[in-house]
Amino acid sequence: MATLRAHSLARGRRAALGIGLCGVAASSLLAACGFTLRMPTELPYTRIALVGFARPSPMADAVRLALPASTRVVDAPAQSEVVLQALDDHLDRTVAASTTAGQVREFRLRVVLKFRLTRPDGQALLADTELEQTRDLSYSETAALAKQTEEAMLLREMRADLARQLVRMISVASQNQPPQPPARPASEVPVPTLAPSAAAR
Numbered sequence: 001m002a003t004l005r006a007h008s009l010a011r012g013r014r015a016a017l018g019i020g021l022c023g024v025a026a027s028s029l030l031a032a033c034g035f036t037l038r039m040p041t042e043l044p045y046t047r048i049a050l051v052g053f054a055r056p057s058p059m060a061d062a063v064r065l066a067l068p069a070s071t072r073v074v075d076a077p078a079q080s081e082v083v084l085q086a087l088d089d090h091l092d093r094t095v096a097a098s099t100t101a102g103q104v105r106e107f108r109l110r111v112v113l114k115f116r117l118t119r120p121d122g123q124a125l126l127a128d129t130e131l132e133q134t135r136d137l138s139y140s141e142t143a144a145l146a147k148q149t150e151e152a153m154l155l156r157e158m159r160a161d162l163a164r165q166l167v168r169m170i171s172v173a174s175q176n177q178p179p180q181p182p183a184r185p186a187s188e189v190p191v192p193t194l195a196p197s198a199a200a201r
Contacts, residue, residue: 041167042068044174049077049120052086059089059113059159066163077120082170087128088114091155096136107137109151111158117170125173131165133158 048071053060063084064073077083090112097106111133117126135154139147 041066041164041171043071043167043171045071045081045170047072047074047080047082049074049080049083050086051077051083052115053089057086057089058155059086059111059162062156062159062163063166066160066167068167080120082125083118083120084166084170085116085118086113087116088112088130103141104139107139107151108134109137109155109158110134111155111162113162113166115166117173126169129169131162133162 048067050060050063050073067073074080092108092110092112094108094110095104095106096108098104112130113132114128114130115126116124116128118124135158137147137151137154
């Protein structure tokens, strides 16, 4: 019985070691082929406010996902270090190709985000900037449900790509201008003392 248990433990260790080696080999192979894990762009800001977006907004959701873990979204601009204001956030869906009978064969999807980046006091960090993504999507009436799912996935990818571009632009802008120090609470603001009057002396 003890011999069987020893063999089982040995097989378990070999299996775990094999899995670990396979993981290392796979990571090495991906790195050798030029593939790297996509990491969020780091920002020097810990608090950002998103204003001007519709509620709900798939684009705002994509921006939240693209932000690094060290940066959180706050509700009020006064609580933030930087303010991202959406000036235009919309989706265009037009017919790109159709048959002679008028049946749609291809749609063109266009996601547009126009924004500006400021400090809470209104100081501009990034002037009005427009980003857009355009993709074509084939369509078939016989597979309408499957095409709806494909369109939703494609739009999610397009918005995620725009959000990553936006975060990279915020990172570059932050290098040109250091982040503003957080405001001190009123309780920590020193109160000036008055010099004693001549009569008091």
